[in-house]
Amino acid sequence: MKVFGYRLPGMSSLLVWGLLWEIIGQSGMTFFIPPLSEVIATLFEVIGTPAFQKALYETAYAFGAGVFFAIVIGVPTGIFMGKSRLLDELLLPWVNMFLSAPLTALVPVLMVLFGFGMKSIIITTTLFAIWIIILNARAGVMQINRSLIDMARSFGASPWDAFFKIYVWAALPEILGGVRIGVIRAVKGVIIGQLLISIVGFGALFELYSSNFLMAHFWAVLIVLFALAFTISEFFAYLERRVAYYAAKR
């Protein structure tokens, strides 16, 4: 963006919103929005506390495990759907249904099946992330150049080689795109899981702060969470750009 001929660095608009936030906060319009400066001061105060670090650890653990299973199950499932007509016909309706289903409504069912612990939270996280990962891996495989597959076959590739040396790589741009969106959904999943299943991690902090009207604390944790989610998704966007040079011509 350019203002009066000067090129502004990316995300300059955040400054404007930050300023607006500060003004509204200072004006004392609503207790719900404390000034941004106060929120940031609280943020640095909170980050050092054992309660926060425990919450961070619990959330990161559930998130990491949930995303791990979503990728490890989702990517091969998507690839096999893209390869096999039969599997695709069988699974695609379900994947599409779960992609748009209100998954939050399923959480109580998960609690009945898997209990009130970490297991259910991880499964919730996986459930939020996996469907878009499957769909993207599938789309990636469906657009693979037929002659790459013929090439691998003509040189005697084993199914194993074809999978790891052709399919995964040829579909990588789409797979990374799917993982990036899946990760963002997983953040949603892990917080919903922590709020609904057992009050732990960041979910517990949100619950604690909001019920005690500690709004500065509440916003501080939310900012940390946004920043983490943003960083992870930017990391995958970076990987996506790394492979973009061949996404156009496969």
Place this chain on the structure above:
Amino acid sequence: MVTPQTRQAFETAQPLTDNAVAVRGVSKNYGDVEALKNLTLEFPRGQLTSLLGPSGCGKTTLLKIIAGLLEPTAGEIEVNGKAITGPGPDRAFVFQDFALLPWASVMRNVAFGLELRGVAKSERESVAGKYIADVGLAGFENSFPHELSGGMRQRVGLARALSVDAQVLLMDEPFSAVDEQTRRKFQEDLLNLVQNENKTFIFVTHSIEEAVYVSDQIAILLPRPSRVSEIIRPSGFRDKGVDNIRRDPEYLDIVDEIWASLRNYVE
């Protein structure tokens, strides 16, 4: 009297017309489309045979069946006298669209056939390095396909096929995606390749001039129903040197003759 030695010599000696590949009564249907119908054709060892015909007459289909990539509806393919059941190390394919791994360097692409066959890295890279130099790409080992021109990409595809040292090279319109000058250079290089490598080449093209220029034997395929309509063996001008072929009367006569029989099939 026939001594056991002579008898043995006769038995192991190859028959007079030694075919590397034989296509016997092959048919291929895609649903209702009869792409090939009862096609029989032989490919002499060490020679280049062109499959020439208008597009849609089943050239690619036949080549893929020989490669073992497609299952014929009827008939069989023999390579060195043995019926094939799928792809094998005796055949290597050069693709019309190059079929290179866009995420891999020239070196890895050329060595990929050997990689799939489980050859150790240092060994396959030394073989690949030799063929990269042979096709004129020395210095481009670490380039990526998107950094190369179309002609250079096809050289990578060719080097990959040569690296696995298959006896039969299957080439599906390998020069159709490169510009005219590069194409002529390729044709000359191909003639040298046929002379120097003791391999059997099966070469698909839809260009009459190209087929006559490079071939020891030309099989003309016609569509509806697909069949081999004629086999032509240019013989007179092959050793007059690459520069003189295009001016040779026999070359020009054969080009005319083929055009006369194909013109009815051009819409």
